[in-house]
Amino acid sequence: MPPGGVPVDAFWSLTMYTVTPEGRYFFVENPINRYSIGDRTPGLVLEPDGSLEIAIQHEHPGDAQVANWLPAPEGPMRLALRAYLPREELRRRAWRVPALRRAS
16 A cells, blocks of 8 residues: 555555355455454554555465465455545545555
């Protein structure tokens, strides 16, 4: 997420779901019992510029990145970004959700 995060007046969350062959969504079982990450997640580590790098992956990312880890399924997945009391730029769709990028 960019510096400042999602433009909201309350809070935001990013929730991970696994998608079944029938097209149903379920939380992803994982060793840290985390199903979403957001501005209220304790212990998040921000980058020096204030941005938030979220590690979205199935494998444990290692101790250095576990604070920002959103566990993903091995197969199909769905992410849902929820914004509570969104600000004008989000309501007008002037603010864009940052694109996912594959880590090297």
